[in-house]
Amino acid sequence: METQLNDIFQDKIDREIRIEPKDWMPEKYRQTLVRQISQHAHSEIVGMLPEANWITRAPSLRRKAILIAKVQDEAGHGLYLYSAAETLGISRDEMYDQLHSGKAKYSSIFNYPTLSWADMGAIGWLVDGAAIMNQVPLCRASYGPYARAMVRICKEESFHQRQGFELLLSLSRGTEAQRQMCQDAINRWWWPSIMMFGPTDDESPNTIQSVQWKIKRFTNDELRQKFVDVCVDQVKLLGMSLPDPDLHWNEARGHYDFGAINWDEFWNVVKGNGPCNKQRLDTRKKAWEDGTWVRDAAAAHAEKQKKARAA
Amino acid sequence: MNAEWPLWEVFVRSKQGLDHKHVGSLHAADAAMAMENARDVYTRRMEGVSLWVVESKYIHASNPTENGEMYDPANDKAYRHPTFYDLPDSLKHM
Numbered sequence: 170m171e172t173q174l175n176d177i178f179q180d181k182i183d184r185e186i187r188i189e190p191k192d193w194m195p196e197k198y199r200q201t202l203v204r205q206i207s208q209h210a211h212s213e214i215v216g217m218l219p220e221a222n223w224i225t226r227a228p229s230l231r232r233k234a235i236l237i238a239k240v241q242d243e244a245g246h247g248l249y250l251y252s253a254a255e256t257l258g259i260s261r262d263e264m265y266d267q268l269h270s271g272k273a274k275y276s277s278i279f280n281y282p283t284l285s286w287a288d289m290g291a292i293g294w295l296v297d298g299a300a301i302m303n304q305v306p307l308c309r310a311s312y313g314p315y316a317r318a319m320v321r322i323c324k325e326e327s328f329h330q331r332q333g334f335e336l337l338l339s340l341s342r343g344t345e346a347q348r349q350m351c352q353d354a355i356n357r358w359w360w361p362s363i364m365m366f367g368p369t370d371d372e373s374p375n376t377i378q379s380v381q382w383k384i385k386r387f388t389n390d391e392l393r394q395k396f397v398d399v400c401v402d403q404v405k406l407l408g409m410s411l412p413d414p415d416l417h418w419n420e421a422r423g424h425y426d427f428g429a430i431n432w433d434e435f436w437n438v439v440k441g442n443g444p445c446n447k448q449r450l451d452t453r454k455k456a457w458e459d460g461t462w463v464r465d466a467a468a469a470h471a472e473k474q475k476k477a478r479a480a
Numbered sequence: 481m482n483a484e485w486p487l488w489e490v491f492v493r494s495k496q497g498l499d500h501k502h503v504g505s506l507h508a509a510d511a512a513m514a515m516e517n518a519r520d521v522y523t524r525r526m527e528g529v530s531l532w533v534v535e536s537k538y539i540h541a542s543n544p545t546e547n548g549e550m551y552d553p554a555n556d557k558a559y560r561h562p563t564f565y566d567l568p569d570s571l572k573h574m
Contacts, residue, residue, distance in 0.1 A: 188496070189497075238560050317499060327562040
């Protein structure tokens with residue numbers, strides 16, 4: 170019975186028929202999606218924190234309005250994704266619990282500090298750029314609600330990357346101090362950004378299954394390579410450089426070769442020892458706890474209105 | 481006992497992967513009947529692969545006369561659109 174259902178399921182996937190919430194699916198597929206979608210949602214929510222750090226210090230009203238709009242979008246993206254995950258039978262509270270208890274992960278990139286205004290540009294260009302590279306293929310993920318959420322997100326994400334590049338472009342045309350600030354931000358965000366694609370393919374045992382289920386369309390290394398290739402050309406427009414002496418064109422491969430990634434650093438940050446892990450989680454938990462009375466008051470008010478109508 | 485059956489709104493998913501889309505409404509005594517009627521009224525020609533029926537009274541609609549306050553705030557925020565940013569033409573893949 171189970172094998173037969175599984176055959177029908179895999180056949181749908183192979184024929185590019187989307188899986189919808191009421192369709193039968195293997196338990197492992199459901200769990201993989203819950204983990205991936207909720208982790209993605211958590212990343213959007215925690216991802217607001219490093220940028221929120223600069224809202225009050227944006228150098229102009231224009232930049233401030235843009236940054237607020239971007240952070241607001243990220244809250245929205247978190248909400249799209251949480252509700253997509255809820256269609257798989259996990260509740261919002263469970264997901265929040267997993268985030269707050271440290272059981273669920275979010276993207277490690279947000280455990281790095283935002284030290285200068287140029288970081289707002291580098292995050293837009295590199296961090297959002299890497300995210301987009303990852304997310305565009307997810308618009309065709311086999312699970313319908315996830316794919317639909319990703320379509321909405323990708324549409325909105327484009328402005329995030331462009332405002333970042335524009336910000337860096339104006340710094341790159343500025344004073345020597347501004348140019349230095351720009352290069353410094355690129356230096357600090359480059360390696361963590363290319364780590365965002367996750368471990369190399371041979372260290373990523375779940376990839377094969379996810380590709381077979383068409384949750385993923387490309388492997389981590391394929392996406393990382395695509396991202397590197399694109400950035401090498403883009404950085405030239407800024408008149409800046411990427412902090413990798415081993416970066417050079419490989420004619421035979423038709424791609425840029427790049428230097429060794431420091432995976433010890435990657436795993437160290439994943440395990441909770443990055444520069445801001447504790448701060449991010451504490452801020453997030455405090456926001457949740459500080460909001461308790463608001464949630465309680467809204468629920469009490471709704472209850473009271475209901476009674477008034479019934480009476 | 482001559483009450484009109486309640487009104488139900490019908491949503492059809494035309495294909496796996498697409499959203500359910502509102503197609504119209506109908507009257508039915510309960511959800512099961514609404515589902516059967518929806519099938520007969522709205523999907524006689526393979527218009528759908530999934531149906532939702534929701535009793536109309538549970539739909540809370542926004543008021544068009546309040547469209548000003550609802551949507552105006554989005555109007556002057558051109559910076560939410562990617563075209564707002566003036567970038568060199570030679571910039572590719574962004």
